[in-house]
Amino acid sequence: MSRADVVPQSYATGEQALRKPSPLWTFGLLRNELMTTLRRWRTLALLGVLAAVPILVGIAVKIETSDGSPGGGHGSGGGGGGPAFIAQITNNGLFLVFTALAATLPFFLPMAVGVVAGDAIAGEANAGTLRYLLVAPAGRTRLLLTKYATTMAFCLLATLVVATSALAVGALLFPLGDLTTISGTRIGFADGLGRALLIALVVAASLTGIAALGLFVSTLTNSGIAAMATTVGLLITVQILDQIPQLHAIQPYFFSHYWLSFADLMRDPVYYDELVKNLGLQALYAAVFGSAAWARFTTKDVTA
Numbered sequence: 001m002s003r004a005d006v007v008p009q010s011y012a013t014g015e016q017a018l019r020k021p022s023p024l025w026t027f028g029l030l031r032n033e034l035m036t037t038l039r040r041w042r043t044l045a046l047l048g049v050l051a052a053v054p055i056l057v058g059i060a061v062k063i064e065t066s067d068g069s070p071g072g073g074h075g076s077g078g079g080g081g082g083p084a085f086i087a088q089i090t091n092n093g094l095f096l097v098f099t100a101l102a103a104t105l106p107f108f109l110p111m112a113v114g115v116v117a118g119d120a121i122a123g124e125a126n127a128g129t130l131r132y133l134l135v136a137p138a139g140r141t142r143l144l145l146t147k148y149a150t151t152m153a154f155c156l157l158a159t160l161v162v163a164t165s166a167l168a169v170g171a172l173l174f175p176l177g178d179l180t181t182i183s184g185t186r187i188g189f190a191d192g193l194g195r196a197l198l199i200a201l202v203v204a205a206s207l208t209g210i211a212a213l214g215l216f217v218s219t220l221t222n223s224g225i226a227a228m229a230t231t232v233g234l235l236i237t238v239q240i241l242d243q244i245p246q247l248h249a250i251q252p253y254f255f256s257h258y259w260l261s262f263a264d265l266m267r268d269p270v271y272y273d274e275l276v277k278n279l280g281l282q283a284l285y286a287a288v289f290g291s292a293a294w295a296r297f298t299t300k301d302v303t304a
Helices: 003-019 023-039 041-066 081-088 095-104 108-127 130-135 140-173 189-206 208-218 224-241 259-266 273-299
Strands: none
Touching: 023 041, 023 140, 041 095, 041 108, 041 140, 081 095, 095 108, 095 140, 095 189, 095 259, 108 130, 108 140, 108 208, 108 224, 140 189, 140 208, 140 273, 189 208, 189 259, 189 273, 208 224, 208 273, 259 273
């Protein structure tokens, strides 16, 4: 074989290597994205705010109890999980976990996810680093999947921050032990702790839809601030529309409609109907807006 034959073959081999990065390289890209996201002051500030919410709720309930106000309750089911959980905090600090998740899910948690998702692609374009990422052997599809995986990891981290902070404050300010479910039955503390973890996972999964929507918006602009503002604006708009009685026919299709269905995990037996609807709806939003983000990003003219 002549030298002329070897050189083209070596070039072909190098080009093939660029087109097909190894799984180890992909893992390194994901790790780099995770570390970059978690090191940003904006991300740390968001996590700090989320951690502070259970502290404020716990202190408020403790002060109210110390003033002699009736803080306890019998945990009647009610329509929503929030009031019933709040009434039970003084009896068992574990209920602060459920209350904190119910308090942060309508706005604080999705807002934080919307900020991270909206900045995923648009932030790179605004900083002028997006084209350098694409020059590396990443590929647009692989990069988009990595960005979405990073956003979902933040969803889980943010939810666990709220749950962990609430558990620590609840253990510090209130007693722990067996707890009464919304249905009125008694379960052990270990069972309650397991349900708290399961509820945190369900809450994190409930943010899948807003994460995909934010990622799609992020592919439409080169301004990270505009993408974040648009995502949060859509979140607020959907939340308002979900409260208008005249729109009851379309409300079950809003990504936020079944968010508080996690309260059914505190029933005995557990009600799964709305939980399944919630997870199915999130999967639908992830599929639709994930596909839209892929279609947009793979055909986008990247100049920054």
